[in-house]
Amino acid sequence: MKELEKTYNPSGIEGKLYEKWLDKKYFHAEPNKDKKPFTIIMPPPNITGQLHMGHALDNAMQDILIRYKRMQGFEALWQPGTDHAAIATEVKVIESLKKQGIEKEELGREGFLEKCWDWRKDYGGRIINQLHKLGSSADWDRERFTMDEGCSAAVQEVFIRLYEKGYIYKGSRIVNWCPVCQTSISDAEVLHEDQNGFFWHINYPIVGEEGRFVEIATTRPETLLGDTAVAVNPEDERYQDLIGKMLELPLTGRQIPVVADSYVDKEFGTGCVKITPAHDPNDFEVGKRHDLPEINVMNDDATINLPGSKYHGMERYEARKTIVKDLEELGLLVKVAPHAHAVGIHDRCKTTVEPLVKQQWFVKMEEMAKPAIEALKSGELKFVPERFDKTYLHWLDNIRDWCISRQLWWGHRIPAYYCDQCGEIIVSKEIPTVCPKCGGTHLTQDEDTLDTWFSSALWPFSTLGWPEKTEDLEYFYPTDVLVTGYDIIFFWVIRMVFSGIEQTGKLPFHTVLMHGLVRDSEGRKMSKSLGNGIDPLEVIEKYGADALRMTLITGNAPGNDMRFYWERVEASRNFANKVWNASRFIMMNIEKAPDAKAALSELTIVDKWILSKANTLAKDVTENLDKYELGIALQKVYDFIWEEFCDWYIEMVKPRLWMIRIRQKRLPSGR
């Protein structure tokens, strides 16, 4: 019998054991006909990522499940990898270049991408090393990257398939535009923040009826420059005679019509709404219905674009001020009323988003959303806890077409080419040399890249070899459980579900286990700006990875936010000490392995009691783990070891162990 070190010293054992596990390839999984597979795909951390408490929790949960299943005899695969994180990485690289006095544009596309790959090489593996420290038993031999060859091939394949099916289209659409990042962003990346703004009430003179006006109200007076109509509700009796009449659009010298559209709420404001199709998503729809022109009055950096006007080139808020002042001088400003309303801001840079009309690539969602909804309703797909069903369904019921093009360089470039001569669009894997329509030989690839979530949506099958029919894919797919935070149900979970169904005909996983946020001890979100973040690596250094894992799981119910207390880490470490000391005591008292058969016939009442208790515990813990009740299962193990086993059983058997010792000591003198 070996002996344990006197005191439990996590830093002395963790690194050594992890090396052993890696060397012995215990984490590695291979298709094995004699075993059932159990697969978890790791949500790929961004290559810009640094391990934070959210990752620690997310990965601890996955590691618990995968270790459990591996011990149960499954061929357990935890498929890891990293995400290229399009915009996050591009921003980082631009920042670091700026520090060296280099602008992105100077380098050109190829040069810049080289810098991005360099950056990935230098920093992209950092978070993986940090996950090692946590004890993660992922199959690192299978580590993938969303922009590696295989994953990129999967992206191309899906793009082309969806395009050929008519699900991907190019369209002039109103998009959320970030004037600072200079790219369109998806609905999910727009945060809605309540701000105290104003309603500016403005009179538009009716043509040919001196002294008669239509009063509208707007929170963004600068968009007036792009108005192409005023709309009223067709059933609004007040304005029946106005429908079809023309109005003077102030400050522009243009005339615009009054149209009737049921989108207008009679009760809201004056019941007259200015319509700016190029700068508001609802107005865009109204414009389409009434065939109104789209007048784009804003540049990509949110300055006014109206050549020949005094506002041309003004920044959007400066233009707002000037326009209000000019309207006032004309006597057309009726009043200014304070108005609190939700303003869309970019979640990454917090800039107020500007709706702009752009040529973008879209994925049609209507058809693909249907089986995703059905999968949940039929019970084939389960959320743990169930309350997230609602979030999932709400997003899907209200889904709009997914804008997938981004004006970035770091990412999967859209496999679409334009004929310089006739404008024909060719979507293909290979770079076309001749336009199939006109025979032109000058073809240019689309400049845009894909939304970063386009590739992560394919992660459950792209990592297993799809579109090739690999043995891995055959064996490990569909995967089993997805573990993730509730904040990315829309971004990621939904997109994996419909992509999986569409591309493979199968759900990518049957269960989604949700977890909440790890907040600080006062319940605040951990954030850089508050400086209240706790570095998991610091916790590991002080108390060990096991204590951190235990702390994150204890008392943590699926889907709920939790708070982090240092005291709890200490309590976890104390438990580890308890286990260590009890084990050490036992090892010092057992000289050699006893003969099981002989021992079994001599079991006393307390031996049977603890065996029976341990037996029930194994059953209970298994049941809890099968229901993903990780916190409850841990609590039971903890209580059993601490109370039943250490405090009671060991105390109960001490006399039996020690009487022998005493007797043995006495023997020589007795002779």
Next chain:
Amino acid sequence: MDDKDQTKAAAIWTLKTVLINSLKLLHPYMPFLTEEIFCNLQDEEESIMISSWPEYKEEWNFDTEEHAVETIKEAVRGIRNVRTSMNVPPSKKAKVYVVSENQEILDIFEHSKVFFATLGYASEVYLQKDKNGIADDAVSAVIHQAVIYMPFAELVDIEKEVERLKKEEERLGKELARVEGMLNNEKFVSKAPAAKIEEEKAKLEKYAQMMDQVKERLSQLS
């Protein structure tokens, strides 16, 4: 003592078996700790992470024994609570009487005498169906279907306790005189901040209460 000797192997086997199973159940949560212990504890397997998960075994289901030991634990807890409330040090052993009309319960204690005695700090364990031979002042702990008695005099060294209580009485007497003196002093009452007066009043109440308790205990002992 020889019959107990034979069960040492059983104890060791059980300790090891239950520890290994517990470590396995804990492994997914605390992989490093459990691996380090597992690898030192046994030589048959090279890693806990590829060992097999404990499964429920019908032959390890011992309902009767489970029930019995839970009864003993209840008794031990009862004894410990009484001793804690009376400030009895663990070194002080006392006779323990288990009284129950239920023979099954008495049998349970009969079978578990050795460790029950150890855990319950008993100098001797007596099992009986009635209170015969148990002094009226014996301290009791009630458990399901039985009552545990311990002779009062064995828990407490009466002479020493009386001495201690008298000292305490004297100390409390002084404290009470001091506080009362302060509160009767008009100068103090008129000048001291209200909080200070409240504090002293609270002390007066606390000491008076403690004094009552001390006096009651003294009268019980004499």
